[in-house]
Amino acid sequence: MINRYTVIGQPIAHSLSPVVHQLFGELTQRKIHYTRTEASPETFADTVIDWQKSGARGCNVTAPFKELAVEVSDRLSPNALRAGSVNTIHMHRDGSRVGHNTDGLGLVADIQSNLRRPLEGQRILLLGAGGAARGVMAPLLATKPALLHVANRTASKAELLSSLFEDLGAVSGSGFEELEGWDKFDIVINATTVSMNGGLPPLPEDIISHQSLAYDMTYSTRDTLFMGWCKARGASASNGLGMLVEQAAEAFLIWEGVRPKTRMAFPRLRELIS
Template identity: 30%
Template sequence: MKKWFAVIGDPIAQSKSPEMHNAWYEEENVDAAYIPVHVKHEHLQQAVASFKLLGASGWNVTIPHKQTIIPFLDELDELAAKMGAVNTVVRTAEGKLKGYNTDGPGFVKALEQVIGTNKRDAPILLIGAGGAARGIAFALQLIGYSDITIANRTVENAQQITDEMNEGQAISLQQAEQNLAAFQIFIQTTPAGMTTGDFALPFSLEKFPASAIAADIVYNPLMTPFLQAAEQKGATIVNGLGMFVHQGAIAYEYWLGHYPNTNAMIARLTAQLGGK
């Protein structure tokens, strides 16, 4: 019987997840389909019930449903519970709906694909304290990164994450800007630089260290102003496309039991987005 999967959100037309997952199915001769479904907030509970009734094997969840879907699921994995957000739903063998969050682990996989696994003791500056930053912070901590500082315009929001982690520190963007030399890995998680948003830097990189690693979770454009400025300083660059592909690949593995070809997918989407 053909399996089917989906991604739900509002809006949803911009999502590249259907293209990515359907390409993997074709590449691996998997009898499955993946579709985008536009779900308004007021219809979320009905959508979840319909997916269950119609036999969906699983689906991805994007803005604005990552938190609000939780009451309609049967259980959460440890990371999703800590984050209070779900981006992947798996229908278990018992018919239960289990929520996962693959965003943070996807970022860590993408980061370590570029820099390796020997920098887990390096001091990290995580810029932003929203849902993405939260997921990345917990995922970094789970895999063994321990020296994490979170910088945010509202320090209290950053402090809330470090309090829940029981380690790390929270600082303002101004403090971060004055102390950039204290960090080796920089992770930009704010919307700054998105094609559809504020094409800007979170703060000045005048004091950015030349030997640093600079990562951004935005993948359109591939080279955000933050990455462009960091590259001019001599930094190693990690764009947001790897996170997008790996978070999808982790969901794919939850659903189908094995990890798809991420390198070919990154190359394919990089070409589409005008990168090298």
């Protein structure tokens, strides 16, 4: 039997998820079929339910439906409950749907395992206070950084987000302008979409150093504006391709019971993208 999965989003044609999961199927010798499905906010819930009724085993959920996916799930994993968003739905044989969030686990795995940058004891700056940022807060704090500071254009949103996770570790929040005069951060993670839209978060020039890692959670075939800005100031930089692969591996583990060896997928994936 071939297990069927899909990724649901709007737009969705650009998604690399089918390529990644088909590679995982080959690496683990699992027979799967993975597709893309477009939906709208009005049709999302019915799309998920219809997909399950067709006999499918699960789906991934991408923008802008991760919060709606909470509502269509019957139960939530601890990560999804804490994040308030779902990017992976496991469709059980009893008809129930369990929502998971693997984004933060994927981010942490990419930084620590692939980029070989430890997070424990580090000063981390997280840019943005939306769903993408909230989804990675708990896994980042679980690594015990010296500080996780959330900065956002609207300071009150950053302060609210940080307050929701203050029981997990050293976390704070502010507006971008309040970063002036802060000590340099070891790791700066961009969870906004402004650089993909031709803009940049208004960051102080001295917020990073040549020892810093700049990480853009979006994935692209070329450097984003954020990555370019950080590289020009001596920092190393990475995009979110590794996060995409690692969070997909966590989803595959939930569905198929085995976690693919992601290092074996990267060479072929980069070749396909280029």
